Amino acid sequence: MSNNSSCMTCGSGGLCGGKGLVTLKEGVWTSNPLAIQVLGICSALAVTNKLSNSLVMGAALLFVCVGSNLFVSLLRKHIPHRIRMIVEVAIIATFVILFNEFLKAYYWEMSKQLGPYVGLIITNCIVMGRAEAFALQNPPLVSIVDGVANGIGYGVPLAIIGFLRELFGAGQVALFGWTLELGSWYTPNQLMVLAPGAFFVFGVLIAIFNVLKGDDTEEGN
Amino acid sequence: MSDTSAMVILIAAVFTNNILLSNFLGMCSFIACSGQVETALGLGTAVTFVMTLTAMINYAIYHFVLAPLQLGHLQFIVFIAVIAAFVQLVEMIVERFSPKLYFALGIFLPLITVNCAILGASIFVIIREYTFVQTVGFGFGAGLGWLVAIVLIAGLQQKMRYSDVPKPFVGVPVAMIITCVMAMAFMGFAGMVTIQ
Numbered sequence: 263m264s265n266n267s268s269c270m271t272c273g274s275g276g277l278c279g280g281k282g283l284v285t286l287k288e289g290v291w292t293s294n295p296l297a298i299q300v301l302g303i304c305s306a307l308a309v310t311n312k313l314s315n316s317l318v319m320g321a322a323l324l325f326v327c328v329g330s331n332l333f334v335s336l337l338r339k340h341i342p343h344r345i346r347m348i349v350e351v352a353i354i355a356t357f358v359i360l361f362n363e364f365l366k367a368y369y370w371e372m373s374k375q376l377g378p379y380v381g382l383i384i385t386n387c388i389v390m391g392r393a394e395a396f397a398l399q400n401p402p403l404v405s406i407v408d409g410v411a412n413g414i415g416y417g418v419p420l421a422i423i424g425f426l427r428e429l430f431g432a433g434q435v436a437l438f439g440w441t442l443e444l445g446s447w448y449t450p451n452q453l454m455v456l457a458p459g460a461f462f463v464f465g466v467l468i469a470i471f472n473v474l475k476g477d478d479t480e481e482g483n
Numbered sequence: 484m485s486d487t488s489a490m491v492i493l494i495a496a497v498f499t500n501n502i503l504l505s506n507f508l509g510m511c512s513f514i515a516c517s518g519q520v521e522t523a524l525g526l527g528t529a530v531t532f533v534m535t536l537t538a539m540i541n542y543a544i545y546h547f548v549l550a551p552l553q554l555g556h557l558q559f560i561v562f563i564a565v566i567a568a569f570v571q572l573v574e575m576i577v578e579r580f581s582p583k584l585y586f587a588l589g590i591f592l593p594l595i596t597v598n599c600a601i602l603g604a605s606i607f608v609i610i611r612e613y614t615f616v617q618t619v620g621f622g623f624g625a626g627l628g629w630l631v632a633i634v635l636i637a638g639l640q641q642k643m644r645y646s647d648v649p650k651p652f653v654g655v656p657v658a659m660i661i662t663c664v665m666a667m668a669f670m671g672f673a674g675m676v677t678i679q
Contacts, residue, residue, distance in 0.1 A: 300514055300655050304599045307507040348567065355560040363556055378606035381559045385599040387511050457505045458666040465652070465659025472651040 285396075285404055289411025295388040296419045297471040302388040305379045306420055307460040313435050316424025318372055320417025322361050322380055327389050327416075328409035329357040334397040335405035341398075350393045351384065358383045388416055423463050431455035489620030491676050492613070496624030498672040502600050503632040504665060506607075509600030513633055514655060523637035526594070527630030531623065533573065533595050534604050537566050538622030541605040542615060562605045567596045600629055636665060 295301045302323075309319045333353050334341075341349045362380045365373040373380070383389060392412050397405040428435045431454030434443040453459050502508045512526060541562050549555055574592045578585045595601060604625045608618045639661050648657050 301511065303514070304507050304510045304603075307510065348564075351563055351567070352560065355563060359556055359559055362559070378603055378610060381606050382508070382599045382603055384559055384563055385597050385602050387597065390597065453667070456666075456670070457507070458663045458670070460507065461659045461663035461666055465656040465663065468659070469649075469651040469656040472656070 285408045286411045289408055290415045290418070294415045294419070294471070295391070295412050296416050297468050298475070300468070301391055302386040302416065303464065305382055305386060306416070306423065307457075307464055309376055309379050310420055310424040310427055310460060310463075311431065311455045312375075312428050313421065313424040313437050315372070315375055316420040317417070317437075318365075318369075319376065319379065320413065320420050322358075322365075322383060323386065323388065323416050324410065324413025325361055326354060326357040326383050327392055327413045328406055329360075330354045330389055330393050331397040331405040331409035332402055334393045335400060335402045338398050346394075346398065350390060354389050354393065355384050388412055419467060423460070423467060426463050427454050427459055431459060487617065489616045491620075492617050493620040493624035493627075495676045496621050497628040497631060498669065499675055501628040501632055501669055502603065502625040503629050504662070504669045506603065508603040509598050509629055509633075512594055512598050513636070514658065520634060520637045520641060523633045524630070527626075527633050529592060529595055530598060530600065531626030531630055533566070533570060533592075534601050534626035534629075535619065535622040537562075537569050537601055538604050538608050538618050538625075539615070540565055540569065542608055542613070542618045545609055558606070558609060559602075562602055566601055566605070570596050600625070632665065632669075636662060639665075 289295070292298070296303065296306055305319060305323075309315045330350070330353050334350055337349070337353075358381060361383075362373070365376070365380060392408060396408045400408070425435060429442070429444065430451055433448050433450035434441055451459075454463070496502065500506070503510070503513060509530070541558075544561060544565065545555075545558060549558060549561065570592055574585075577592075604622055607625075608621060611621075613621055636658070640658060643657060643661070652660070
């Protein structure tokens with residue numbers, strides 16, 4: 263890896279400034295893993311019945327994605343092409359286990375609520391997809407940026423869905439002892455917390471994203 | 484939990500606790516190939532088969548190897564390895580002995596490794612502390628439930644092609660809305676039988 267004066271670790275000239283920003287923007291907005299590419303939605307739908315759950319899940323994905331991206335990228339020249347999938351899965355699973363054990367040790371209640379969905383981050387297409395499509399071709403530092411970007415790009419929509427579902431489903435949102443209440447005029451709609459609400463809110467959210475993103479293409483037609 | 488009969492668990496896994504509609508597992512492959520009923524049927528069959536057997540294998544590994552050795556935290560990595568190896572094995576066996584079946588199922592098999600419903604079923608079995616017989620019932624029921632849901636929605640999506648969907652909703656969003664209605668319909672089964 264040839265060192266660059268402005269950029270010690272990434273190696274290919276000005277990556278952190280130039281490509282880093284582009285990578286960040288891509289992950290968070292233009293090719294948002296959840297809303298644009300529609301990847302990893304199993305967990306996105308399952309854990310978003312409460313805002314706090316959504317945030318923890320977002321943090322979990324951020325951690326796993328950054329960790330696996332970093333290590334896949336560090337090992338990218340040593341992983342034989344034929345078995346790269348299994349290596350990626352092993353790396354991802356290691357980070358998922360780390361996070362799961364941490365959750366069990368310090369936040370037992372949260373761990374119980376999230377149930378199997380933390381473990382299922384292993385099969386989350388986002389993490390696998392980033393390792394395969396990005397980290398295998400790029401140096402470590404920019405891979406971390408990509409992991410952060412995709413973690414945020416996953417976590418933010420998740421938090422939005424979680425917020426809306428808890429707000430309309432329970433009539434109030436509780437987070438760190440701070441509560442937002444809709445008041446007595448609103449009758450909580452249980453359906454929002456249950457499965458159909460998840461599908462509904464997610465569908466509408468993607469539609470809104472489509473409107474925000476695809477204005478020009480629509481006018482062109 | 485342990486006195487529920489396997490049959491009840493099977494029925495509950497198909498209807499009241501459908502793995503796709505109430506646990507949201509296996510959504511990725513569902514989005515990727517839910518346009519065709521035949522495709523959905525093929526994928527669903529493959530998932531049912533793999534899910535039943537991997538749930539059994541993983542049950543055995545967890546209770547006879549991992550738990551006695553206090554290695555419970557390794558379950559994720561072991562389970563995913565078992566699933567990947569099993570899928571590969573099935574692929575080879577099917578290819579060798581039944582080329583016809585291989586062409587029907589073959590293309591779906593590699594997809595299954597990353598289907599979260601399969602890993603999910605194995606993890607549920609451990610979390611809910613099923614016995615072996617219950618595990619068989621749950622694995623098969625969950626697979627069947629996934630098959631039913633994906634085939635029904637594929638049928639609806641085929642019809643949707645001729646509908647005038649509002650532009651921003653075309654594709655995934657409308658599929659989500661259909662699934663929402665489907666999930667509501669399946670909630671009608673709630674109370675029939677209950678598992679946790």
